[in-house]
Amino acid sequence: MPFVTASSQRGPYDVIIVGSGAGSGQAAYTLCMEGVRVLMLEAGRRYTPATESPMFQTPDMAPLGGADTPDKNKGFYDATVDGGWDVPGQPYVSVPDKWGGHFTWWRARMLGGRTNHWGRISLRNGPYDFKPRSRDGLGFDWPITYDDVAPYYDKVELLIGVYGGDTSLENTPAGPGGTLLPPPKPIVSDHLLMKHAPKLGIPVLPGRRAVLTRPQDHHTIPGKLHPGNHRAQKILADAMKKRSPCLWATPCGRGCAVAANYQSTTVHIPPALATGNLDIITDALVYEVTTGKNGHATGVRFVDATTGRHEHVSGRVVVLGASAYETARILLNSKSSQNPNGLANSSGLVGRYILDTVGSSVSAQIPLLESLPPLNEDAADGLQVYVPWWLYKENLSHKLPFPRGYHVEYGGGKHMPSVGTFAGLEWLTGGSYGKKFKEDARRYYGSFVYMDGRGAMVPNDNSYVEIDPKVKDKFGIPVLRIHWQWGDYEQRQAVHMQETFGALAEAMGGRVTSPIVKDPTKAVAPGGYMIHEVGGTIMGASARSSVTNRWSQTWDVPNLFVADGGVFPYNADKNPTLTIMALSWRMSDHIVDRMRRREI
């Protein structure tokens, strides 16, 4: 039985993995395929997308038309359960920045974690993104290069299935060709951007998302990913055959019952379970890594949320993938006489340099898109096209007041009407009601586009997590205290987003729906809003300057690794999930090598 409990677990295990999202799912997959016996511990409940995803449900079937509420922060049908901006019984403390904004922390306590609802946007970091300090003198370089990670980007794209275009632009690599699935056809509003953006010098590329736009090639991919490992090849081929390609309908964020997009629960965990090497305990809140006399990790302690009992499991290797800040919390709470400041923290850097993504958005109404004939524009749920960063030279020559770039996530179309679709249209309708309002609704439906800027953040000393001296969660475990501060660079970058999007709206013949924000302190979304939580156990070139090394292994504890975004010393504008998976696969290969050599 792969789903076990504290009393039926079959330890000691080769590897204990804490968490079940992108990083942990990838680690479980890679390790189990190589014959490693793994126990995965997930803080939330078991979750089964095949039966729990409300794919075709319409808003009128949900309470409040599916509107977001304090119980379901991103709408009733969002896949996230038992999570969101607040988790029952599991508080945290957020210290406001100097303008009163504070970091909000999205957590998903469920099998698969945040991979169940994420946007599926899958961008590779480019060569500059791994060596930012070498390029402009700010922040930290990674101890690895793009070339170290590129083979793992190839593998992850082949495994999970990512659509995109094969065009590479400066610092926007596309891989060697053949790793991406065909992108969806652009919809009308995409063609509008494709026509006008280039006139402003702004490139438009096919989007990249982890959605199967056609069935995966189960004949050749398993052999490429697991050369010489026939059992793994067979398991993967079977798993790929069970995934359906996209149905060109329903929002990915509700979860996908047919596994057409990537979720850890549909792509990583099923083949890992099929190896027979994976056991999973759900409702297991890990709070401490235990160590032996030699300082090596011996296992983890957790609270069984179903019984309230504190339990211990042991393993040769411990991999933390609890989410970047939760991983930092576990390490900081793993105090002992040997490690009074927490485990793996001889540098004092556990919890330091936390990062999110700079976010700023503009939407616009486009007269050309009014009163279009009926069109099915569900496509693959968005991002048929996107804008990669295009001003690298201007960054470098200081022509811009900020050093790093952003990309633009763009969308529009006639999507299923929701409770907010026709709210606040007075500025267009003059306050119509009656038959005129219905005519206006038909006219303006589908005539809006949005531009979401997603930008790089330079690490700073004022953004960090620590253990709150007083507050504990309902299980008695000390909680995080999160300090957050955007730097000037991020704020100026957000203003640039606003101005650029205003210019794009105008070029497309549109009107922005709210004024362009030019105040740097107001243009950037609060920390945490983008849910690109990385940093806190950063990787680096030395034990003094970082928590983890080039293999995501903690410097201090040789059998302790970090599989989540905690290892990021820098958050480029590229959404982090694909890189988390690539680094986790690379880390897992390294663990297998070291275990085979009996080094850990």
Added chain:
Amino acid sequence: MTDRRTTIKLVIAAAAAMPALRARANYRDNLEPGASAPGNLRQFEPTAHGYGPDPDLVKAYEKGAFWPLTLNAQQRQLAGALSDLIIPADDHSPSASAVGVVEFIDEWISAPYPKQREDRGAVLNGFAWLDEEAQHRSEQPFAKLQEAEQRAICDRICNASRAPADLQGPAQFFATYRNLTAAGFYTTLAGRKDLQYIGNVALTHFDGPPVELLRKLGLA
């Protein structure tokens, strides 16, 4: 001395003083109250009678499945009359009340969540103002007025940017109620059909827009 109509106006002006529903770009002005308190404790407070953080997402729910509804028979009449003034039947689709918008709004204003509690105040006070206004003009409740009389009232409050200062509260109420009516109507099958929404169906392939349309729009 303040008469009742003035009091109602003041009450709904306060209740309706909510951020505009247009897409927000200015994040600082949308922060939660208390955001500047030192060391905010983020503690989940379960909402009594809410559906909780782990409801069954797959089943279809009746209105009022989670919390008791609010409106009495007279209020429901008014709600229906006003919804149908905003979204009447036409050649494309039925009226708002014919597809359950009154029930939608009743469920909305009865919900225990902060946004809905705010709208509840605006809607119930707005109803009271409409009836007072109707009584004042024609000695009848709003629902019993001729449509032309109802429109004469609504014409003065249907656009807050044009409404006189002393009617800003009722105008904000009307905007809220129109938003809710549109929300209830366009999330039904009838509303989707009216808009000719043809998605939410499984397809074997996705072809994108017809090239003739792109040509017509100058995009191909």
